[in-house]
Structure formats: C-alpha cells, structure tokens
Amino acid sequence: MKYLTEFRQKEPVRGLIKKIKQLAADIKKEISLMEVCGTHTMAVFRYGIKALLPQNIHLLSGPGCPVCVTANDYIDKAIAYAHQDKVILVTFGDMMKVPGSRSSLSEEASEGAQIKVVYSSLEALGIARKNP
Structure with a gap:
C-alpha cells in the first residue's frame, strides 16, 4: 500500500505532473x-487527473477490466502454466477468483500451484529477475 500514501502527498504528485507536462511538450504531438x-x-x-494533464494528452475508456473480459479458457491455460516446473505465474489480485472452466487461480494456489499476487508490473519484474 506504499503507492497509495505516496500519491496522496501533494509534492510527489506535483513533481509527477510537472514531469508529464515536460515530456508531453517534448513529444509535440x-x-x-x-x-x-x-x-x-x-x-x-x-481525483481530477484529467484536468491536470496537458491538452495534447487524451484519455480513452478501454474495453473493460481484465476480470470482466477474460474468457475462462484463458484462466484454464494460466492454471496449466502455473503447474509446470520452474514457472511462477504472477497476477493482480482481482484475477485470483475469476473462474476458469473447472477452477480458479485462487483454488489452484491453495493446491500448490506457483501463483503470486503482485501490485505492480515492477513487482512482477522483480520476481522474474530473482527466478530466471
């Protein structure tokens, strides 16, 4: 939960917005x-993020969250990978209870599948680096 407290402090957010505006100006498109x-x-x-962004940055609403749009056969494949030797499947926590055709990542983790919940892509990268 470190990220929640950091992004609720004004100074780090102001610095981040300043950097975003600089990068957006450099890109010029x-x-x-x-x-x-x-x-x-x-x-x-x-949180009024849209109003803080430069005019050349546009936000688009996407197709839906992964939980809502993930087919159960995709979960089945993820479960199969998680049971392979030398494989650690990483996922965001909201995917743990999404049902596959016969089980979920949560159920499989409780049965010994190597499934880790992460809170950022950097955390997933760290796990990959520690387990080449």
Missing part, C-alpha cells in the same frame, strides 16, 4: 492513453 478498467476511469474522474 497528440498522445492517447487508454484506461483499461472502469476502476481506472473512476479514479481519473474522482
């Missing part, structure tokens, strides 16, 4: 970013 999940869209609205 329109930039479109997709909010992948409804929770992202709600956070952008709730």
Whole structure:
C-alpha cells in the first residue's frame, strides 16, 4: 500500500505532473492513453487527473477490466502454466477468483500451484529477475 500514501502527498504528485507536462511538450504531438478498467476511469474522474494533464494528452475508456473480459479458457491455460516446473505465474489480485472452466487461480494456489499476487508490473519484474 506504499503507492497509495505516496500519491496522496501533494509534492510527489506535483513533481509527477510537472514531469508529464515536460515530456508531453517534448513529444509535440497528440498522445492517447487508454484506461483499461472502469476502476481506472473512476479514479481519473474522482481525483481530477484529467484536468491536470496537458491538452495534447487524451484519455480513452478501454474495453473493460481484465476480470470482466477474460474468457475462462484463458484462466484454464494460466492454471496449466502455473503447474509446470520452474514457472511462477504472477497476477493482480482481482484475477485470483475469476473462474476458469473447472477452477480458479485462487483454488489452484491453495493446491500448490506457483501463483503470486503482485501490485505492480515492477513487482512482477522483480520476481522474474530473482527466478530466471
């Protein structure tokens, strides 16, 4: 939860917005970013993020969150990978209870599959680096 407290402090946020504006000015063209999940869209609205962005950055609402749009055969494949030797499957926590055709990542983790919940892509990268 470190990220929540850091991004609720004014100075780090001001520094981040300043950097975003500098980068957007350097690029000198329109930039479109997709909010992948409804929770992202709600956070952008709730915290006024859209109003803080430079005019050349546009936010687009995406197709829906992974939990809502992931087919159960994809979960089945992830479960199969998680049971292979020398494989650690990393996922965001909201995917743990999404059902496959016969089970979920949560159920399989409780049965010994190597499944780790991460809170950022950097955390997933760290796990990969420690387990080549």
